[in-house]
Amino acid sequence: MKGRVIKSTGSWYVVQTDGGIVSARLKGKFKQDELKLTNPIAVGDLVELEKEPGQETAVILEILPRENYVIRKSTRKQHFSHIIASNLDQAILVITMKKPRTSLGFIDRFLVSTESFRIPAMLVVNKMDQLEGEDEVEWLRVIHEIYEPLGYPVLEVSALTDMGLKEKFLPFIQGKSSLISGHSGVGKSTLLNALVPEARQDTKEISFYSAKGVHTTTFAELFPLPEGGDLIDTPGIKEFGILDVEENELSHYFPEMRKYLGQCKYNNCTHVNEPGCVVRKKLEEGYIHPYRYQSYLNILHEEDSHR
Numbered sequence: 001m002k003g004r005v006i007k008s009t010g011s012w013y014v015v016q017t018d019g020g021i022v023s024a025r026l027k028g029k030f031k032q033d034e035l036k037l038t039n040p041i042a043v044g045d046l047v048e049l050e051k052e053p054g055q056e057t058a059v060i061l062e063i064l065p066r067e068n069y070v071i072r073k074s075t076r077k078q079h080f081s082h083i084i085a086s087n088l089d090q091a092i093l094v095i096t097m098k099k100p101r102t103s104l105g106f107i108d109r110f111l112v113s114t115e116s117f118r119i120p121a122m123l124v125v126n127k128m129d130q131l132e133g134e135d136e137v138e139w140l141r142v143i144h145e146i147y148e149p150l151g152y153p154v155l156e157v158s159a160l161t162d163m164g165l166k167e168k169f170l171p172f173i174q175g176k177s178s179l180i181s182g183h184s185g186v187g188k189s190t191l192l193n194a195l196v197p198e199a200r201q202d203t204k205e206i207s208f209y210s211a212k213g214v215h216t217t218t219f220a221e222l223f224p225l226p227e228g229g230d231l232i233d234t235p236g237i238k239e240f241g242i243l244d245v246e247e248n249e250l251s252h253y254f255p256e257m258r259k260y261l262g263q264c265k266y267n268n269c270t271h272v273n274e275p276g277c278v279v280r281k282k283l284e285e286g287y288i289h290p291y292r293y294q295s296y297l298n299i300l301h302e303e304d305s306h307r
């Protein structure tokens with residue numbers, strides 16, 4: 001029989017099949033292609049499985065080819081990667097303006113990653129009920145100004161008061177398989193609970209997290225939306241480790257730079273200080289946002305130091 005992995009807790013996988021939910025395990029070692037993975041099977045994977053004789057449990061025999069996936073560098077194991085989820089229609093980054101404020105750098109790293117996997121992305125600004133002060137209003141304005149022209153929708157919601165959820169957010173997620181990502185404490189699980197009441201995901205006040213990096217949600221889990229489609233809640237991430245991107249490839253993942261590809265004087269231009277660089281020219285003319293260009297440089301130099 002076939003099924004979709006809805007939760008993975010390390011050695012056991014919870015799989016949704018036509019006949020209901022079953023617990024399944026892997027038999028023996030799984031061959032993975034080029035990728036060195038900390039998790040051979042990810043939430044969202046479609047698998048072929050078989051009931052164990054005389055038991056309620058099943059064995060996973062095969063992973064069907066993944067349409068796509070979001071992957072990040074493993075924080076625990078060097079040179080290893082971790083698949084966050086697979087077979088997605090879109091990736092949603094939940095951001096907040098305080099406690100914690102999501103940095104533009106973090107947003108851009110996330111978007112570079114989803115661009116590289118060709119997964120559409122959107123930003124959801126949560127905790128709008130807490131918006132106060134000119135500084136926060138200005139931050140929000142900048143977020144809209146930067147990301148909307150690039151094709152990333154920016155929605156304002158409050159998972160706590162339900163603001164924006166049914167009328168604005170739902171049309172974006174209905175009938176789709178969406179990954180929910182973001183820092184710990186931004187309200188991913190609260191958002192999920194508001195949309196899928198049966199989910200009953202644990203949520204916790206920020207003060208409980210402290211600096212130790214304790215996350216309330218510890219495993220990715222997929223929940224069907226009553227209106228169709230599904231949402232994948234994930235543990236919070238501190239930094240998004242982008243997989244190796246070549247120097248002159250990085251700009252492919254910035255839609256506003258991608259437009260000018262092939263127009264620079266040198267075809268291996270990194271858009272830093274090469275003569276005849278069209279990207280720099282467009283930056284000076286105001287067609288590329290200086291914050292985005294700064295993120296580009298930051299990622300470029302960070303990746304540099306890993307080489």
Ligand SMILES: Nc1nc2c(ncn2[C@@H]2O[C@H](COP(=O)(O)OP(=O)(O)OP(=O)(O)O)[C@@H](O)[C@H]2O)c(=O)[nH]1
Binds near residue numbers: 183216236
């Ligand atoms: N004021 C306000 N608080 C919110 C909102 N959404 C979530 N919170 C609170 O923020 C805290 C963290 O929420 P969670 O849903 O646990 O955050 P999370 O992103 O799932 O965190 P991890 O599972 O650790 O990644 C909780 O105290 C929530 O009640 C909101 O829209 N407004």
Ligand SMILES: [Mg+2]
Binds near residue numbers: 201217234235
């Ligand atoms: Mg959570």
Ligand SMILES: [Zn+2]
Binds near residue numbers: 264265269271272278
């Ligand atoms: Zn250039």
